[in-house]
Amino acid sequence: MHLSRYFLPVLRDTPKEAEIVSHQLMLRAGMIKQSAAGIYSWLPLGLKVLKKIEAIVREEQNRAGAVEVLMPTVQSADLWRESGRYEAYGKEMLRITDRHERDMLYGPTAEEVITAIFRDSVKSYRDLPKNLYNIQWKFRDEIRPRFGVMRGREFLMKDAYSFDLTAEDARRSYQRMFVAYLRTFARMGLKAVPMAADTGPIGGDLSHEFIILADTGESQVFCHRDLIEGAIPPADTDFLGDLSPIVDAWTSLYAATDEMHDAKRFDTEVPAESQVTARGIEIGHIFFFGTKYAEPMGARVQGPDGQMVTLQMGSYGIGVSRLVGAIIEASHDDAGIVWPLPVAPFEVGLLNLRTGDAATDAACADLYGKLRNAGIDVLYDDTDERAGAKFSTMDIIGIPYQLIVGPKGLKTGELEVKVRADGTRETVSLEAGLARVIDLVQSGRVLC
Amino acid sequence: MHLSRYFLPVLRDTPKEAEIVSHQLMLRAGMIKQSAAGIYSWLPLGLKVLKKIEAIVREEQNRAGAVEVLMPTVQSADLWRESGRYEAYGKEMLRITDRHERDMLYGPTAEEVITAIFRDSVKSYRDLPKNLYNIQWKFRDEIRPRFGVMRGREFLMKDAYSFDLTAEDARRSYQRMFVAYLRTFARMGLKAVPMAADTGPIGGDLSHEFIILADTGESQVFCHRDLIEGAIPPADTDFLGDLSPIVDAWTSLYAATDEMHDAKRFDTEVPAESQVTARGIEIGHIFFFGTKYAEPMGARVQGPDGQMVTLQMGSYGIGVSRLVGAIIEASHDDAGIVWPLPVAPFEVGLLNLRTGDAATDAACADLYGKLRNAGIDVLYDDTDERAGAKFSTMDIIGIPYQLIVGPKGLKTGELEVKVRADGTRETVSLEAGLARVIDLVQSGRVLC
Numbered sequence: 001m002h003l004s005r006y007f008l009p010v011l012r013d014t015p016k017e018a019e020i021v022s023h024q025l026m027l028r029a030g031m032i033k034q035s036a037a038g039i040y041s042w043l044p045l046g047l048k049v050l051k052k053i054e055a056i057v058r059e060e061q062n063r064a065g066a067v068e069v070l071m072p073t074v075q076s077a078d079l080w081r082e083s084g085r086y087e088a089y090g091k092e093m094l095r096i097t098d099r100h101e102r103d104m105l106y107g108p109t110a111e112e113v114i115t116a117i118f119r120d121s122v123k124s125y126r127d128l129p130k131n132l133y134n135i136q137w138k139f140r141d142e143i144r145p146r147f148g149v150m151r152g153r154e155f156l157m158k159d160a161y162s163f164d165l166t167a168e169d170a171r172r173s174y175q176r177m178f179v180a181y182l183r184t185f186a187r188m189g190l191k192a193v194p195m196a197a198d199t200g201p202i203g204g205d206l207s208h209e210f211i212i213l214a215d216t217g218e219s220q221v222f223c224h225r226d227l228i229e230g231a232i233p234p235a236d237t238d239f240l241g242d243l244s245p246i247v248d249a250w251t252s253l254y255a256a257t258d259e260m261h262d263a264k265r266f267d268t269e270v271p272a273e274s275q276v277t278a279r280g281i282e283i284g285h286i287f288f289f290g291t292k293y294a295e296p297m298g299a300r301v302q303g304p305d306g307q308m309v310t311l312q313m314g315s316y317g318i319g320v321s322r323l324v325g326a327i328i329e330a331s332h333d334d335a336g337i338v339w340p341l342p343v344a345p346f347e348v349g350l351l352n353l354r355t356g357d358a359a360t361d362a363a364c365a366d367l368y369g370k371l372r373n374a375g376i377d378v379l380y381d382d383t384d385e386r387a388g389a390k391f392s393t394m395d396i397i398g399i400p401y402q403l404i405v406g407p408k409g410l411k412t413g414e415l416e417v418k419v420r421a422d423g424t425r426e427t428v429s430l431e432a433g434l435a436r437v438i439d440l441v442q443s444g445r446v447l448c
Numbered sequence: 449m450h451l452s453r454y455f456l457p458v459l460r461d462t463p464k465e466a467e468i469v470s471h472q473l474m475l476r477a478g479m480i481k482q483s484a485a486g487i488y489s490w491l492p493l494g495l496k497v498l499k500k501i502e503a504i505v506r507e508e509q510n511r512a513g514a515v516e517v518l519m520p521t522v523q524s525a526d527l528w529r530e531s532g533r534y535e536a537y538g539k540e541m542l543r544i545t546d547r548h549e550r551d552m553l554y555g556p557t558a559e560e561v562i563t564a565i566f567r568d569s570v571k572s573y574r575d576l577p578k579n580l581y582n583i584q585w586k587f588r589d590e591i592r593p594r595f596g597v598m599r600g601r602e603f604l605m606k607d608a609y610s611f612d613l614t615a616e617d618a619r620r621s622y623q624r625m626f627v628a629y630l631r632t633f634a635r636m637g638l639k640a641v642p643m644a645a646d647t648g649p650i651g652g653d654l655s656h657e658f659i660i661l662a663d664t665g666e667s668q669v670f671c672h673r674d675l676i677e678g679a680i681p682p683a684d685t686d687f688l689g690d691l692s693p694i695v696d697a698w699t700s701l702y703a704a705t706d707e708m709h710d711a712k713r714f715d716t717e718v719p720a721e722s723q724v725t726a727r728g729i730e731i732g733h734i735f736f737f738g739t740k741y742a743e744p745m746g747a748r749v750q751g752p753d754g755q756m757v758t759l760q761m762g763s764y765g766i767g768v769s770r771l772v773g774a775i776i777e778a779s780h781d782d783a784g785i786v787w788p789l790p791v792a793p794f795e796v797g798l799l800n801l802r803t804g805d806a807a808t809d810a811a812c813a814d815l816y817g818k819l820r821n822a823g824i825d826v827l828y829d830d831t832d833e834r835a836g837a838k839f840s841t842m843d844i845i846g847i848p849y850q851l852i853v854g855p856k857g858l859k860t861g862e863l864e865v866k867v868r869a870d871g872t873r874e875t876v877s878l879e880a881g882l883a884r885v886i887d888l889v890q891s892g893r894v895l896c
Binding site for chain 2: 005006007009030033035036037039040041042043044047050065067068069070071072073074075076079091092094096098099102104106113116117120121122130132137139141143153154
């Protein structure tokens with residue numbers, strides 16, 4: 001992409017309304033623009049990151065055997081009356097009346113919609129297990145939206161719903177999502193820890209929040225230090241096999257959110273030097289809630305013995321838009337964002353330090369073509385800004401690798417390679433610089 | 449994808465509530481499920497088609513130089529008050545009041561939101577031209593939603609917005625979208641004709657609807673017969689160059705919707721044998737409306753002479769979810785849907801006529817692996833349904849090519865290749881059948 005044809009409204013100053021660093025940097029990097037309280041437009045750079053995160057989430061859901069659907073944003077209140085949640089859900093639910101005076105709502109979650117679909121379509125235990133997920137915009141009418149996309153009102157969520165014949169089968173579905181989540185977050189460069197969690201308005205018996213540690217986290221969490229560097233299941237994990245050993249390894253060490261914390265157990269089970277007490281950001285939440293929705297909504301299938309059996313269900317959320325902010329909270333420095341390669345909006349930034357100079361333009365055009373041919377996602381700064389502004393922009397927007405090309409270096413056939421994460425700059429030949437970044441990108445694309 | 453692990457609730461009977469064939473077939477093929485009046489969930493098969501259509505739209509928008517953003521579904525009423533449309537827009541606008549009693553709405557279109565973004569971010573003519581598009585869910589509270597996704601309330605739309613310094617530049621932006629639309633629809637196997645159209649609530653001076661002819665079309669249209677087979681601009685069209693010759697060739701022949709029809713001109717300009725009067729389905733609509741939004745909303749940039757200039761704008765819509773229905777209206781037979789390959793949910797269907805028979809299972813597993821390795825998107829029917837049901841399902845869901853494998857044929861190393869479009873079936877060796885469908889798919893992927 002040529003920057004001159006792109007739309008990247010970078011801000012030089014930190015906007016006053018932003019309280020936390022991810023919100024500040026997303027505004028400064030021209031990733032988002034507020035449209036109303038807690039409601040944002042995603043500008044091109046922000047949307048690219050959002051799509052890369054979404055793609056990783058999708059790949060890992062598919063790998064775990066979940067099947068993608070797409071449910072509408074506007075739902076009928078009648079469905080929520082069936083489950084009993086319409087009255088119970090508080091003011092966070094955005095209630096809508098349509099032109100025929102029917103009660104509708106903007107879905108904050110979709111247990112009711114998916115249960116109705118399943119109830120009408122699946123009649124036999126032979127069609128189980130099934131896990132259906134969607135990646136769709138949700139709305140929660142927060143009383144005080146803040147922190148940019150971290151606690152917005154309109155947000156993108158991946159929500160999956162599992163259907164099983166027995167509680168034992170449902171536990172296996174739960175384990176598949178547990179393992180998928182470990183892989184999903186690790187692939188984004190995050191160290192997420194699953195923690196025993198409260199079930200809140202979704203309900204149920206068993207629940208884990210996936211939490212990353214960050215000073216700006218919204219809640220206090222407690223865990224064993226070893227979990228922060230826990231082993232990530234490999235890509236060829238057999239999701240049709242027994243995943244208990246993986247899940248047991250992760251859940252055998254203490255980890256709990258504030259609501260579920262047991263100070264006595266923490267002190268007894270975790271040696272003092274391994275006790276971690278920190279702030280955490282929730283990026284995923286999984287639930288097993290048995291027949292909580294299937295029972296009132298009459299979602300049953302015929303079992304092997306011909307008897308009707310009420311379905312055992314779970315639901316599994318990932319805050320896709322929230323992850324954009326969470327990754328920035330976990331990965332930034334004074335100069336701006338430091339994207340982990342797999343979610344970076346562009347993999348390489350190419351800086352032309354003297355646009356209009358024939359030799360520099362030609363060298364950059366050649367490098368741009370070669371990077372593109374190698375399948376690299378490049379942002380080419382071909383604008384007529386001065387060099388200092390170009391350096392600053394590339395650092396704010398956090399592109400992992402930079403090729404810096406100017407007339408001086410070109411006289412000896414050289415350019416600079418800059419690595420955003422550690423700030424190192426090295427002067428090498430054009431060929432060596434090109435080969436170097438291609439190699440860095442290709443080896444860094446998949447973290448696990 | 450193994451059908452046994454998929455979610456494909458096919459209906460054997462035609463649902464009574466569906467009036468037109470695309471709606472009937474989408475329900476029968478398990479593509480959608482109604483959630484409320486005019487509001488649908490997209491089941492896996494429907495979502496796959498929707499995503500393929502979306503990908504083609506995106507590719508052609510990018511090719512034409514438009515840049516993708518994503519605007520929220522919920523918008524502030526205040527923005528619409530700035531343009532003067534909040535009161536003017538009728539009951540089709542879904543108005544919402546949030547918990548703080550603020551007036552919001554579910555966006556039926558996004559001229560106001562994008563104009564506000566542009567106004568706050570772009571200050572100089574040197575940043576023009578720009579075209580920003582998004583593919584996002586919209587809502588229009590139709591008084592009588594009908595025809596499935598063809599006239600639903602919640603629908604997926606691609607909407608692009610161009611910003612230029614002068615009306616002459618804006619005309620070039622309009623032409624880029626005009627040409628992009630010709631390519632977009634042709635790539636989906638559709639014969640779309642651009643027709644002079646009324647501008648309706650969007651407003652403006654110049655407008656074309658892109659229409660496909662179908663008996664179930666919602667409006668009467670009139671055009672010169674030659675336009676139905678008009679030349680499609682090639683993939684390497686230079687969108688930075690002069691597109692007037694292409695646009696002039698398409699607009700020099702008569703084509704108009706009912707509202708713009710001039711019977712006298714039609715008779716004068718079009719020879720009787722070339723006059724086409726037919727029903728049409730609108731799948732795209734483009735507008736040039738000058739300063740209609742930029743003026744009241746104060747969207748200006750500094751011109752070359754330092755003076756402030758009000759932006760010239762256009763907007764460009766494609767009904768992405770509507771296209772799913774429109775393609776079916778244009779391409780089906782008595783047995784079901786006949787997908788053009790580029791938008792087919794799967795490219796090849798593999799039918800195992802005796803699941804559980806070791807030789808048939810092994811042959812199918814081998815073929816499935818080889819098709820996948822060749823990059824083919826395959827649906828493998830590995831269920832224990834009887835053969836007749838499997839044939840019927842593959843025909844209803846419209847997979848372009850089928851490989852039919854049973855124990856009888858395998859005795860002589862043979863299978864059947866079926867072409868869905870013409871119904872031909874041919875018995876050939878396993879190797880020949882495999883090579884044949886791989887060749888058919890690869891050559892059919894890009895239509896233009």
